Amino acid sequence: MRLTTGGNAHSSLRNSVVGKITREHLPENERRDRILLVDSIPTARNQIVGYRGILTPAKIETDQFPIPLISSLQETVHLRTADIVGIEPKSGFVRTLYRPDSEHNVIFATDRCNSNCLMCSQPPKDHDDTQAMTDRNLKLIELIDSAPGRLVITGGEPTLLGERLFTIIAALRDKFPSTYVHMLTNGRSFAWPNFTARLAELKHPNFMLGIPLYSDDSRIHDYVVQARDAFDQTVLGLQQLARYGLRIEIRVVLHAVTIPRLVHLAEYIYRNCTFVEHIALMGLENIGYAPRNMSSLWTDPYDYQDELEKTVEFLSTRGLEVSIYNHQLCVLRKSLWKYSRKSISDWKNIYLDECEQCGVREQCGGFFKWATKLHSNHIHPLPAGNGTTR
Amino acid sequence: MPRQFYPVEHFSVAQAEYKLLPFKFLKLSADREILVNEVGEFILAPVGTAQRVIRRQLDRSSELFSTLKAKQFLTDSSSSALLDLLATKYRTKHHFLEGFTKLHIVVVTLRCDHSCHYCQVSRQTADKQTYDMSPEVAEKSVDLIMQSPSPHITLELQGGEPLLAFDVIQHIVPYAKKRADSLGKELDIVVTTNLANATDEMLCYLRDEGIKVSTSLDGPAFIHNANRPRPGNNSYELTIENIQRARTIVGYDRVAALMTTTQLSLDHPKEIIDEYVKQGFHSIFLRPLSPYGFALKTKRKTGYQLDNFLEFYRTGLAHILELNRKGYDLEEVYTKILLTKILTPYGTGFVDLQSPAGAGISVLVYNYDGDIYATDESRMLAEMGDHTFRLGNVMTSSFKDVFTGEPFLNLVSASCNQSLCGCSDCAFQLYCGADPIFNHATQGDVFGHRPSSGFCHRNMEVIKHLFELISTEDSQIMRIFLAWVQTCRLKDLNMRAPS
Numbered sequence: 001m002r003l004t005t006g007g008n009a010h011s012s013l014r015n016s017v018v019g020k021i022t023r024e025h026l027p028e029n030e031r032r033d034r035i036l037l038v039d040s041i042p043t044a045r046n047q048i049v050g051y052r053g054i055l056t057p058a059k060i061e062t063d064q065f066p067i068p069l070i071s072s073l074q075e076t077v078h079l080r081t082a083d084i085v086g087i088e089p090k091s092g093f094v095r096t097l098y099r100p101d102s103e104h105n106v107i108f109a110t111d112r113c114n115s116n117c118l119m120c121s122q123p124p125k126d127h128d129d130t131q132a133m134t135d136r137n138l139k140l141i142e143l144i145d146s147a148p149g150r151l152v153i154t155g156g157e158p159t160l161l162g163e164r165l166f167t168i169i170a171a172l173r174d175k176f177p178s179t180y181v182h183m184l185t186n187g188r189s190f191a192w193p194n195f196t197a198r199l200a201e202l203k204h205p206n207f208m209l210g211i212p213l214y215s216d217d218s219r220i221h222d223y224v225v226q227a228r229d230a231f232d233q234t235v236l237g238l239q240q241l242a243r244y245g246l247r248i249e250i251r252v253v254l255h256a257v258t259i260p261r262l263v264h265l266a267e268y269i270y271r272n273c274t275f276v277e278h279i280a281l282m283g284l285e286n287i288g289y290a291p292r293n294m295s296s297l298w299t300d301p302y303d304y305q306d307e308l309e310k311t312v313e314f315l316s317t318r319g320l321e322v323s324i325y326n327h328q329l330c331v332l333r334k335s336l337w338k339y340s341r342k343s344i345s346d347w348k349n350i351y352l353d354e355c356e357q358c359g360v361r362e363q364c365g366g367f368f369k370w371a372t373k374l375h376s377n378h379i380h381p382l383p384a385g386n387g388t389t390r
Numbered sequence: 391m392p393r394q395f396y397p398v399e400h401f402s403v404a405q406a407e408y409k410l411l412p413f414k415f416l417k418l419s420a421d422r423e424i425l426v427n428e429v430g431e432f433i434l435a436p437v438g439t440a441q442r443v444i445r446r447q448l449d450r451s452s453e454l455f456s457t458l459k460a461k462q463f464l465t466d467s468s469s470s471a472l473l474d475l476l477a478t479k480y481r482t483k484h485h486f487l488e489g490f491t492k493l494h495i496v497v498v499t500l501r502c503d504h505s506c507h508y509c510q511v512s513r514q515t516a517d518k519q520t521y522d523m524s525p526e527v528a529e530k531s532v533d534l535i536m537q538s539p540s541p542h543i544t545l546e547l548q549g550g551e552p553l554l555a556f557d558v559i560q561h562i563v564p565y566a567k568k569r570a571d572s573l574g575k576e577l578d579i580v581v582t583t584n585l586a587n588a589t590d591e592m593l594c595y596l597r598d599e600g601i602k603v604s605t606s607l608d609g610p611a612f613i614h615n616a617n618r619p620r621p622g623n624n625s626y627e628l629t630i631e632n633i634q635r636a637r638t639i640v641g642y643d644r645v646a647a648l649m650t651t652t653q654l655s656l657d658h659p660k661e662i663i664d665e666y667v668k669q670g671f672h673s674i675f676l677r678p679l680s681p682y683g684f685a686l687k688t689k690r691k692t693g694y695q696l697d698n699f700l701e702f703y704r705t706g707l708a709h710i711l712e713l714n715r716k717g718y719d720l721e722e723v724y725t726k727i728l729l730t731k732i733l734t735p736y737g738t739g740f741v742d743l744q745s746p747a748g749a750g751i752s753v754l755v756y757n758y759d760g761d762i763y764a765t766d767e768s769r770m771l772a773e774m775g776d777h778t779f780r781l782g783n784v785m786t787s788s789f790k791d792v793f794t795g796e797p798f799l800n801l802v803s804a805s806c807n808q809s810l811c812g813c814s815d816c817a818f819q820l821y822c823g824a825d826p827i828f829n830h831a832t833q834g835d836v837f838g839h840r841p842s843s844g845f846c847h848r849n850m851e852v853i854k855h856l857f858e859l860i861s862t863e864d865s866q867i868m869r870i871f872l873a874w875v876q877t878c879r880l881k882d883l884n885m886r887a888p889s
Binding site for chain 1: 393395396397398400401402431453456457459460461468469470472474475478479734735865868869872873876
């Protein structure tokens with residue numbers, strides 16, 4: 001499944017436009033905030049006036065068009081009526097921002113980040129998009145019709161929005177108080193007591209933060225996130241958040257740098273962050289920065305099952321909730337299955353050819369779509385049934 | 391400028407000095423020592439490790455160095471000491487102090503139908519006038535109890551045999567509830583009884599008032615009846631029958647049992663434990679005999695060497711672990727208290743093993759005559775003529791009098807093992823406690839002398855034994871231990887929001 005496509009632009013408008021896809025012509029009074037997706041451009045002016053934009057796979061030869069138009073659109077099948085998209089009238093880029101039928105929607109806060117993690121799947125960009133992205137996200141929230149079950153705020157580092165982040169969270173709280181909001185942040189900004197106090201003041205009723213901690217050794221954590229003092233800031237941030245009773249999940253990406261002290265990290269979490277609600281142990285994504293740094297990151301998941309088992313045992317016997325994300329059942333021994341979750345977002349989730357004959361494919365979370373290039377050497381089909389062991 | 395990646399060396403300070411944070415250490419065996427920091431985190435390491443740490447001889451790229459830094463035994467310039475975090479953990483370990491005195495023991499009568507060898511205080515008499523608590527004293531006691539700042543009060547009704555003074559119970563319970571209600575305090579009530587005189591009406595009353603029952607079971611009949619003589623020599627039979635009846639009427643989980651270890655018990659740890667299993671209990675407390683009162687006087691009959699008790703404890707604990715392995719959930723309370731301190735970020739407020747000591751600070755005893763004592767043991771000393779720990783009397787003393795009076799100040803001067811000679815530099819200081827009353831009773835002053843102290847010897851040996859078990863890394867033992875300590879959770883965390 002894809003979330004982006006592009007075509008030819010016909011406008012000098014700089015600002016991106018956010019609207020809701022319609023594949024059918026609408027009466028004029030219903031066109032506000034709609035982006036019309038049609039096979040060919042209607043000729044009558046009254047058939048296009050009032051739309052926020054028009055998308056078409058057809059080839060159009062015109063420089064000027066009265067409303068934002070993107071022609072020669074490469075892909076259209078993934079765009080469905082009521083999807084919310086952002087279009088760049090100048091570059092012709094079309095990004096799906098929200099799919100009403102999916103549980104994997106995100107509010108992408110910013111491209112900026114104050115860390116630079118070795119395995120970042122969404123590498124940061126050093127340009128100031130904070131105001132433009134906030135405008136886009138507020139518009140997006142305005143356009144969502146019915147309350148989503150869950151939303152993820154991610155980036156980049158969302159806290160770099162500063163006060164704008166609280167505007168977004170307040171908008172979500174006011175419009176969709178029942179929607180569970182999970183914010184992925186490196187937690188460093190919460191070392192500032194005032195910043196944490198601001199988040200707490202919002203009193204979002206259904207809010208949790210997902211914060212990565214990669215080692216109990218500050219040097220290793222700082223190395224993974226490529227930022228000095230990041231460990232201290234994140235640990236202080238976790239403490240500040242807990243003081244206000246904010247709900248926290250700790251996320252650990254498993255790779256050659258984090259595996260050696262994983263059990264120590266579990267003990268650190270238990271002793272210092274007993275307040276966390278959940279710990280997610282996550283497989284590496286072969287995308288973003290990861291391929292570039294793969295020589296220092298790669299370790300076959302099959303080879304770290306001992307460490308994984310010890311860690312899960314340590315945390316679960318101490319009453320902490322722990323899950324394994326992004327791992328395939330054929331590289332997890334049976335004792336780990338009950339911790340494994342189908343965690344990969346629908347739009348980037350695939351299975352390999354080997355999985356065709358697998359008897360437990362339905363229980364298995366599968367792969368990221370970029371795993372075709374790199375995955376465990378031990379992927380193999382398993383017999384059906386719960387009682388079978390390998 | 392595009393971003394670049396830096397090697398791990400970029401994030402560590404290779405040559406800089408490291409600073410020590412407070413920690414203590416102890417040699418456990420010929421080749422192993424233990425290092426414990428201010429908040430109870432420990433490292434089991436080869437002998438000589440502490441010395442290398444202190445002499446700055448550690449390899450800074452070693453796993454040990456990383457672990458010492460992560461557990462806050464030392465700090466270097468690549469990470470601040472995170473003192474804020476250490477402070478939070480310290481507060482969490484001492485959370486039990488919040489609210490001050492929570493456990494209040496009221497002796498409603500001294501009269502008893504039993505004549506146990508180890509009992510220090512009971513009277514076999516029908517004289518209600520002399521040995522029962524009067525309504526006035528009962529009310530004044532409750533008035534004082536309710537001045538405790540704690541929002542949660544536990545009221546333990548004790549004797550003698552409290553059910554012999556059931557009218558006093560029926561007076562004090564509604565009065566205490568009314569006072570607690572008006573002050574918005576939660577109130578738990580427990581009655582400590584041998585159940586021998588419990589009528590169905592009494593048990594119905596306990597049920598209706600939500601009062602828990604704590605009774606005595608010393609083991610199978612031949613031990614129980616020998617330890618706890620009464621007319622007819624049928625204490626065991628009565629106890630078993632009455633436990634069943636109390637469970638039926640008051641509620642299965644509302645009835646607990648405690649055992650006392652005597653010379654006779656020492657040879658039979660398994661039989662005693664099996665008796666608890668037979669009676670369906672899931673908790674047993676292998677308690678040593680306190681050295682007070684008649685127990686001290688009748689030493690030849692019930693007293694024993696401490697090492698015999700330790701052998702009894704070790705054998706008993708091994709048997710309990712075996713029962714758990716076979717699938718019967720049974721916890722040993724003393725072990726659970728210590729393991730909570732050792733294996734979790736939490737502390738426990740067990741009055742007999744905490745610092746500051748529980749006496750007065752966490753527990754007070756109100757005798758039938760209105761005299762206030764720091765602990766049950768200090769009341770027993772008083773029965774032998776030693777009134778050192780009589781803190782006042784409910785009819786004449788105010789809350790302030792009790793807690794600023796000379797007896798209390800004398801007591802608390804020796805209540806913190808953090809500042810007691812022989813404790814302050816002991817690796818087990820945080821896991822252990824202080825017992826100034828024990829020191830006074832056995833060694834003649836509240837400070838005591840550690841090398842000859844039974845309290846010290848017993849706790850050192852028990853804690854060492856637990857570390858021996860922990861260091862086997864037997865995953866079954868660890869699972870059992872961790873199941874025992876899972877009762878305290880988030881609510882015990884002492885995270886304070888900045889005001």
